[in-house]
Structures are given as structure tokens and as C-alpha cells.
Amino acid sequence: MGKNCLVAQSGGPTAVINASVSGILDANMKYNYFEVVYGAKNGIQGVMEGKLIDLSHLTKDEIDLLKLTPASALGSCRHKMKDFNEDESEYKMILDTLEKYDIDTFFYIGGNDSMDTVHKLSLYVKNKGIDKKIVGIPKTIDNDLMETDFTPGFGSAAKYISTTVLETYLDASVYKDNGVYIVETMGRDAGWLASSSILAKINGKPVVDFIYLPENPFDKEKFLTDVRKCYEEKKQVYIVASEGLKDANGDYVFKSKTVEVHDKFAHAQLxxxxxxxxxxxxxxNITNRIKVLELGTAQRAAMHCASLTDIEVSHQCGLRAYEMVLDGKSGFMAGIKVKSKTPFETEIVEIDPSLVANRVKEIPREWITDNFVKEELIEYLTPLIQGQPQIKYENGLPKYIKLNIR
Amino acid sequence: MGKNCLVAQSGGPTAVINASVSGILDANMKYNYFEVVYGAKNGIQGVMEGKLIDLSHLTKDEIDLLKLTPASALGSCRHKMKDFNEDESEYKMILDTLEKYDIDTFFYIGGNDSMDTVHKLSLYVKNKGIDKKIVGIPKTIDNDLMETDFTPGFGSAAKYISTTVLETYLDASVYKDNGVYIVETMGRDAGWLASSSILAKINGKPVVDFIYLPENPFDKEKFLTDVRKCYEEKKQVYIVASEGLKDANGDYVFKSKTVEVHDKFAHAQLxxxxxxxxxxxxxxNITNRIKVLELGTAQRAAMHCASLTDIEVSHQCGLRAYEMVLDGKSGFMAGIKVKSKTPFETEIVEIDPSLVANRVKEIPREWITDNFVKEELIEYLTPLIQGQPQIKYENGLPKYIKLNIR
Incomplete structure (x- = not known):
């Protein structure tokens, strides 16, 4: 006893990112391996600045509430670590904090950028012969991490998107001439989110007419031909498109003029x-009856419409990562493998974070067409949106917890 | 026996507009007063064109599913009736259909434009001495109908808006500098929808910093002063604004260039x-970290996040309208009166549709400030979003019914 652990969250929030924190806290209630579970405010920045809060005082009820609270409760950041051979200063700041708070294990929850941090920090402590464990826990609604069969956060976003597509399709079907309805989802590099709209069905038939993904170069003329034909036939076209659509040259078809300042990785803000x-x-001149729905950050924050499967897997990632540390492991990311399709079962496995860092997993080309998706993708997606959590309601609205991280 | 009734839906859909249809169908299962309950396709247009479908074959399970299915299942239209003294032709077409199908009572579900139709048709049959009953049932997410304490559809939209505000606020709070988050709600003439965002609270405190409503002339300088001050204090500003914001001259601050063709009432499409x-x-130059979320039609279609109170009141409007017809009444709109605040109880009352037609109910000025709302409004709104329906799920998504109206 006497050793402590630290958890931090990074990058864009998801509905279930806190479920991984609750998994670590539940594991510590069970095993009591760490004396204190600390949380760092605003990701690795808080670690560098020594801004920690003690999460050990949370009651079981509060941990359960945290599990069903969307968006990074510990705060977040976007910060790219330099190579330690170039500049060691940030690594020293991090190690100072870990020493000061007697922290044995650092759990970092994030996407491919955060796994870059996990990888670099792991190498650093190994090279220096420092006895600290660095562990990555995956998180992203984009589902674009390598080596893991899917990512925590994706299933809930997919469920929200397909639910919203189903409901807005019904809304967009009431007139004789319904025009064109366009839904824009997130997904700058991969089309997983847009593709999940295929799950919205009425009478067993998908409601979406066309799905446009970054995996395919966007062909404007083919697009207009498709839309015109569909509109002339049905007086209704329902389109889902990913924000990351690119033309044949690989340039985004639409790029916002402003790049958000806090996106230090210089991703184009789409x-x-x-x-x-x-x-x-x-x-x-196909029609001027066109509605556009940009789902925005609602698609990654909608715990009220989350997938129970997603929540439980995210919780498992935290809990199993903790257990793997008990088994003496370090320098890994807790990845997800589908063990069985029917019944759907997953297990958490050790992944080398260097295989995840800075890379993107696209949808396999054989699962998609130029304007739609194939059965293999539907089979892949379906299990991920199953189940509804029992959200607590207070005065008609979901009850969420807010940690005092200011 | 032998007499039939007809129901039709008009204007923009809501999450609970079908609950009123299910109320009529449940009433007919109970009383069996009408031999056939017909539905007209696409509102009054379908009545004129004689395009009816028989709803009597729906099973109780299907009626219950219809009750929890969003968006006008019978289709909708926007059609302004001319004064019958000017042009009687449409009135004759309608009466032809009512005669042909032996229809005694016509229930029309809609907003203030539809109540204009109900009023004109009622006058017409009265003047002509024709024994047909015309009944209005209120519907609009905007909550802007006169004479009724609230409108079916509003509570569910308000619940969706406040839930989304709560979740996106948490998402928008994770960085050290969170910038400005702006939510745009519907509401072209009244701010009820935007105001409902006040219900989103964390630790008992509203999450919204400013609410801008069409009831107040928009003051750009005051707005910028407010936003700048808040941003400098907190590095975070959460704003909710109604699409219908107007300047001191009464002009919309933003007006889309295109006016949608099917909006025959020539409302500005905002x-x-x-x-x-x-x-x-x-x-x-306050900040360039600004996100905008336009809730679009999702806010009026989101049965998965509907208010049980709203659903039940909408059902009651249909059921009680039917019962009032049994009592020999005609030419009325079924309005809602709050009988008791605690416990919250409502009753359905007879309203003269001419008092509702073409008029708009704004938020009382004493309930709002120039950039926020007062306690009276919170008290008014709170009961309307209470309760969650037991939605049926199939394969991870809500199960909805689609009537064959093509």
C-alpha cells in the first residue's frame, strides 16, 4: 500500500468517457491496490501543472452517476508531446508530479493522439529505468483507432445518429413534396459515424437514400445525378454525409476558414x-426545398440516448486496464476484441500503443459502395448500439454529476 | 350507427401529434360512436381530393405504437382557405368528401393556421345549415396558441431542448478556454422554446448564461457587452437564441434568402x-472559439426524449374532443386548462377557434428580462417536461409505425 494512481482524459469528449473512469474507481473499490485514485484536470496539461483532485472520496452512488454522465468530467486538453530526445522538459514536469503524489500508474483515456502520448511516456520511463506504469484507454466517437475492434464512445454516437435519422426522416416525410434532407455527421478521416445512419429503418428498410463517406472521393456529378433521379422518383431524398468528405485530389470539399485555436494538432476544423x-x-436546380441538420457536439454528448453496450465496454476498459496493471503489465492500451458475434461478447486485450498512435482506421472498402454501405458493415454496426441505460431523472431531466475541477 | 368521422393533421409535425389521433381511436374503441374512423392524407388537401384511409382496422397494439410515433403519420400540408364569400369551391370539395364518406365529424389537428380552417369551415356549415361537426385539436411545438394554457408538442420539444442543452453544456465545459456555445431553437414569433433551456441545471444552477427571445428587440451592443464580460470572467459563454430574433424595427436579425415553396402562408423561413x-x-474580437448548434427538425421529432406529460395531454385532447362531440358540441377547439399546479392536473375545455386563428401568444413580458428569464416562467415550464414514456425498442432503436399513406 501507499502507492497511488492517476487518471486523465484527453481530446474530444464522448458520452461514455467517464464510464472508463468509473471502471477504474470500481476496480479500486474491489481490489484496493491503490491508496488514492487521483484525477488530473484537463488531461496531460494538468499532470504537468500538478493540478490533481482526489477521486477516492467518491461514494459508490457518485461513481455510478459518473458512469452515466457524458463529457470528460475531469476536463480535457489537446496537447502534442515533443520527442523526448528533442525536448525533455515536459517529461520531467510529468515525472515530478508522479513522484510528488507517489503515483505508480498513470491511466490516460483518449484517441490516437493520446496513444502517442502513452507510447512516448512509456518509452521515456523505460529508457530512464523509472518504475512507473503508463496505460492507455481508448476513446473516440470516430471509431477510427487501429488494433481495437471498436472504440468506446462510438456505439452511443451511432445510436444517437441513427435515432435522430429515424425521427427526422419521419418528420421529413409528411408533405407531398418533401425535398432533400441532409444530415452532416462528425468524422473527419473515417466514415463510421455517417455509416451508422444505415441502422435507421422503417418496416425493415433503411430510411437513408445515400451515405457519403470520406473513404470515397466525392464525385459531384455522380452525386447530382443520384440525387436528381431519387428526387424525381420519390419527391424525397434523405442524405447522410460525413464532415470529412474529400474530392479526388484528397482535399476537403468544404473547409472552414477558421481553424480552432485550441486544436494544437492542426487538424482542419471542419x-x-x-x-x-x-x-x-x-x-x-434539382429543388430548393432542402434542409440541413448538422448534428454537432450533441452527437458525442447524448447520454440520454446512449448504447448500454457501449457504456459497459467503456467501463470494462477501465476495470480491465486496472486488473492488467495488477498483473504487472505496463505500456499498453486496453483494446477491445469481439470474442463472439452471437451472443455478442467482447474481451479487453493488451495493445501496443505505438500501433495506434497517429494512425486512422478507415472502413474497409469492400464494406461500402460509392453512395451506400453493404451488409457486412450493417452486421458490424448492429451489436454496438444495443441496449438502453437506466438513466436517473430529476425534475424531468437526466441527472448528471459535475466534479469540481475549477 | 353508420356515421363516420375523419381526422387530419396539418402544419409542422411534432413528436406527439399522433397521440391525439390515438386518443380519437381509443375513444372510438371505447364508445363505438362512429362506424369508421377515416384519416385524410396530407391534411385538408387530402380531404379536398378525397384521399382517405381507413384507420378503423388498426389494432390496439398499433394504436399504442402510433401514440409513441413522432411526426404526422397521416401526412401534412400548409394550405390557407380563402374566405367562402370570395371563393366557395374548396368548401364544396370538402363537403363532397364528407358527404361521400358519410362523415359526421371532422377533427383537424394543427396550429393557429389550422384553427383558421376550423373556424371558417364551422362558419360555412353553420351558414349553410349543414349538419357536420368541425373540431380543432391544438398542436405546435411553438406553444404560441391563444386561449390554451399550453400546446401539445411543446413539452416534448422543451424536454429535448433542455436535455440537449444540459449535455452539450457539459461537452462545452471540458477545456480551460471553452469559448462561446450558441444553440439556435425554433420559434419564429414567440420564445417559449428558447426559454425552456433554462430548465437545464447542474447542481441546481441553470447552465445557460443568456437567453435571447423574439419578445425582446435584439440589442446588438448590449449583447456584445454581455458576452464579452461573461467570456472574460469564465472563459465560457453558453447562449440560447430563438430563430425569430428581431431588431428594434421589428425586422428579423437574420433572414434566409430562400423562402420555402411549400410554406404557403408566406411565413419567412428562418x-x-x-x-x-x-x-x-x-x-x-471577443473570441474565435465559437460553436453553433441549430437544433432543426430534430427538436420537434424526438419522441425518444419526449415528455410523458405532453404525450398524455395530447392523447387527452383527442379523446376528450371525441367525447365533447358525443355531448353534441361542434365548432370548437379542444384547449388545455391547468386545474391544479400541485399536483399538476389539466382539463380539456371548449375554445372558440376564432380566438386562436392567426394569432400568436407571446411570453408575458413580466416573466422575462432582456437576456434571461424569471422564476414565474420556470414554474410554468417545469411541469410540462415531466415523465418519460416507455418507448419500445427493436434492435437498439425506437420502434415506430408508418401508415401507408402513399
């Missing part, structure tokens, strides 16, 4: 693909 | 207030 598609449909 | 506010904040 958005506006829906408006772009609306514009070219109008220009082509 | 949208873009969020983008407008983002633009002036950027221009004033």
Missing part, C-alpha cells in the same frame, strides 16, 4: 459539408 | 440566427 451539398443541389 | 450571432462575436 463543418459545413451539409451547407456545401445544399448549395450544389440548389445550383443544379 | 434559420441562421446562430451563425449571425457567431459572426458579430467574431467581428467584435
Amino acid at each position: 463543418g459545413g459539408v451539409g451547407g456545401y451539398l445544399k448549395g450544389i443541389i440548389e445550383e443544379a | 434559420g441562421g440566427v446562430g451563425g449571425y450571432l457567431k459572426g458579430i462575436i467574431e467581428e467584435a
Whole structure:
């Protein structure tokens, strides 16, 4: 006893990122291996600055509430670590904090950028012969991490997207001439989120007419031909497009002028693909009845519509990562493997974070067409949105917990 | 026996507009007063064209599913009836259909435009001495109908808005500098929808910093002063604005160039207030970290997040309207009166549709300030979002019914 652990969250929030924290806290209630479970405020930045809070005082009820609270309760950051051979200063700051608080294990929850941090920190402590364990826990609604069969956060976003597509499709079907409805999802590099709209069905038939993904170069003329034909046949077209649509040259079809300042990884800040598609449909004189719905951050925060499967797997990632540390492991990411399709069962496995860092997993080309998706993808997606959590309601609204991280 | 009734839906859909249809169908199962309950396709247009479907074959399970299915299952239209003294032709078409199908009572579910139709048709049959009953059932997410204490559809939209505000607020609170988050709600003439965001609370405190409503002339300078001050204090501003914001001259601050063709009442088709506010904040150099979320049609279709209170009241409107017809009444709208605040109880009462037609109920000025709302409004709103329906799920998504109206 006497040793402590630390958990931090990074990158864009998801509905279930706190479920991984609750998994670590539940594991510590069970095993009591660490005396104190600390949380760092605002990710690795808080670690460098020594801004920690003690999470050990949370009651079981509070941990359960945290499990069903969306968005990074510990705060987040976007911070790229330099190579330690170039500049060691940040590594020293981190190690200072770990020493000061007697921290044995650092759990970092995040996407491919955070796994870059996990990888670099692991190498650093190994090279220096420092006895600290660094562990990655995956998180991203984008589902674009390598080596893991899916990512915590994706299933809930997929469920929210397909639910919203189903409901807005019904809304968009009431007139004689319903025009064109365009939904823009997140997904700058991979189309997993947009593709999940295929799950929305009425009478067993998908409601979406066309799905456009970053995996395919966007062909404007083919798009307009498809939309015109569908509109002439049905007086209704339902389109889902990913924000990351690119043309044949690999350039985003729509790129916002402003790049958000806090996105230090210099990712292009996208958005506006829906408006772009609306514009070219109008220009082509197909119809001027066009509605655009940009799902925005609601799609990654909607715990009220989360997937129970997603929540439980995210919780498992935290809990099993903790158990793997008990088994003496370090320098890994807790990845997800599908053990059985029917019944759907997963297990948490050790992944080398260097295989995840800075890489992107796209949808396999054989699972998609130029404007739709195939059965293999539907089979892949379906288990991930199953089950509804028992959210606590207070005065008509979901009850969430907010940790005092200010 | 031998007499039939007809129900039709009009205007923009809501999450609970079908609950009123299910109320009529449940009433007919109970009383069997009408031999056939017909539905008209696409509102009054379908009545004129004689396009009816028989709803009597629906089973109790199907009626229950219809009750929890969002968006006008019978289809909708926007059609303004001319004064019958000017042009009687449409009235004759309607009466032809009512005669042909032996229809005694016509239930029309809609907003203030539809109550204009109910009023004109009632007058017409009365003047002509025709023994047909015309009944209005209120519907609008905007909550802006006169004479009724609230409108079916509003509570569910308010619950969806406040839930989404709560979740996106948590998402928008994770960084050290969170910038400005702007939510744009529907509401072209009244701010009820935007105001409902006040219900989103963390630790008992509203999460919204400012609420801008059409009831107040929009003051750009005051707005920028407010936003700048809040941003400098907290590095985070959460704003909710109604699409219908107007300046001191009564002109919309943002008006889309295109007016949707099917909006025959020539309402300005709004949208873009969020983008407008983002633009002036950027221009004033307050911050360039600004996100805009336009809730779009999702806010009126989200049965998965509907208010049980709203669903039940909407069902009651249909059921009680039917019972009032049994009592010999005609030419009325079934309005809602709050009988008791604690416990919250409502009753359905007879309203003269001419008092509802073409008028708009704004929020009382004494319930709001220039950038926020007062306790009276919170008290008014709170009961309307209470309770969650038991939605049926199938394969991870809500199960909805689609009537064959093509």
C-alpha cells in the first residue's frame, strides 16, 4: 500500500468517457491496490501543472452517476508531446508530479493522439529505468483507432445518429413534396459515424437514400445525378454525409476558414459539408426545398440516448486496464476484441500503443459502395448500439454529476 | 350507427401529434360512436381530393405504437382557405368528401393556421345549415396558441431542448478556454422554446448564461457587452437564441434568402440566427472559439426524449374532443386548462377557434428580462417536461409505425 494512481482524459469528449473512469474507481473499490485514485484536470496539461483532485472520496452512488454522465468530467486538453530526445522538459514536469503524489500508474483515456502520448511516456520511463506504469484507454466517437475492434464512445454516437435519422426522416416525410434532407455527421478521416445512419429503418428498410463517406472521393456529378433521379422518383431524398468528405485530389470539399485555436494538432476544423451539398443541389436546380441538420457536439454528448453496450465496454476498459496493471503489465492500451458475434461478447486485450498512435482506421472498402454501405458493415454496426441505460431523472431531466475541477 | 368521422393533421409535425389521433381511436374503441374512423392524407388537401384511409382496422397494439410515433403519420400540408364569400369551391370539395364518406365529424389537428380552417369551415356549415361537426385539436411545438394554457408538442420539444442543452453544456465545459456555445431553437414569433433551456441545471444552477427571445428587440451592443464580460470572467459563454430574433424595427436579425415553396402562408423561413450571432462575436474580437448548434427538425421529432406529460395531454385532447362531440358540441377547439399546479392536473375545455386563428401568444413580458428569464416562467415550464414514456425498442432503436399513406 501507499502507492497511488492517476487518471486523465484527453481530446474530444464522448458520452461514455467517464464510464472508463468509473471502471477504474470500481476496480479500486474491489481490489484496493491503490491508496488514492487521483484525477488530473484537463488531461496531460494538468499532470504537468500538478493540478490533481482526489477521486477516492467518491461514494459508490457518485461513481455510478459518473458512469452515466457524458463529457470528460475531469476536463480535457489537446496537447502534442515533443520527442523526448528533442525536448525533455515536459517529461520531467510529468515525472515530478508522479513522484510528488507517489503515483505508480498513470491511466490516460483518449484517441490516437493520446496513444502517442502513452507510447512516448512509456518509452521515456523505460529508457530512464523509472518504475512507473503508463496505460492507455481508448476513446473516440470516430471509431477510427487501429488494433481495437471498436472504440468506446462510438456505439452511443451511432445510436444517437441513427435515432435522430429515424425521427427526422419521419418528420421529413409528411408533405407531398418533401425535398432533400441532409444530415452532416462528425468524422473527419473515417466514415463510421455517417455509416451508422444505415441502422435507421422503417418496416425493415433503411430510411437513408445515400451515405457519403470520406473513404470515397466525392464525385459531384455522380452525386447530382443520384440525387436528381431519387428526387424525381420519390419527391424525397434523405442524405447522410460525413464532415470529412474529400474530392479526388484528397482535399476537403468544404473547409472552414477558421481553424480552432485550441486544436494544437492542426487538424482542419471542419463543418459545413451539409451547407456545401445544399448549395450544389440548389445550383443544379434539382429543388430548393432542402434542409440541413448538422448534428454537432450533441452527437458525442447524448447520454440520454446512449448504447448500454457501449457504456459497459467503456467501463470494462477501465476495470480491465486496472486488473492488467495488477498483473504487472505496463505500456499498453486496453483494446477491445469481439470474442463472439452471437451472443455478442467482447474481451479487453493488451495493445501496443505505438500501433495506434497517429494512425486512422478507415472502413474497409469492400464494406461500402460509392453512395451506400453493404451488409457486412450493417452486421458490424448492429451489436454496438444495443441496449438502453437506466438513466436517473430529476425534475424531468437526466441527472448528471459535475466534479469540481475549477 | 353508420356515421363516420375523419381526422387530419396539418402544419409542422411534432413528436406527439399522433397521440391525439390515438386518443380519437381509443375513444372510438371505447364508445363505438362512429362506424369508421377515416384519416385524410396530407391534411385538408387530402380531404379536398378525397384521399382517405381507413384507420378503423388498426389494432390496439398499433394504436399504442402510433401514440409513441413522432411526426404526422397521416401526412401534412400548409394550405390557407380563402374566405367562402370570395371563393366557395374548396368548401364544396370538402363537403363532397364528407358527404361521400358519410362523415359526421371532422377533427383537424394543427396550429393557429389550422384553427383558421376550423373556424371558417364551422362558419360555412353553420351558414349553410349543414349538419357536420368541425373540431380543432391544438398542436405546435411553438406553444404560441391563444386561449390554451399550453400546446401539445411543446413539452416534448422543451424536454429535448433542455436535455440537449444540459449535455452539450457539459461537452462545452471540458477545456480551460471553452469559448462561446450558441444553440439556435425554433420559434419564429414567440420564445417559449428558447426559454425552456433554462430548465437545464447542474447542481441546481441553470447552465445557460443568456437567453435571447423574439419578445425582446435584439440589442446588438448590449449583447456584445454581455458576452464579452461573461467570456472574460469564465472563459465560457453558453447562449440560447430563438430563430425569430428581431431588431428594434421589428425586422428579423437574420433572414434566409430562400423562402420555402411549400410554406404557403408566406411565413419567412428562418434559420441562421446562430451563425449571425457567431459572426458579430467574431467581428467584435471577443473570441474565435465559437460553436453553433441549430437544433432543426430534430427538436420537434424526438419522441425518444419526449415528455410523458405532453404525450398524455395530447392523447387527452383527442379523446376528450371525441367525447365533447358525443355531448353534441361542434365548432370548437379542444384547449388545455391547468386545474391544479400541485399536483399538476389539466382539463380539456371548449375554445372558440376564432380566438386562436392567426394569432400568436407571446411570453408575458413580466416573466422575462432582456437576456434571461424569471422564476414565474420556470414554474410554468417545469411541469410540462415531466415523465418519460416507455418507448419500445427493436434492435437498439425506437420502434415506430408508418401508415401507408402513399
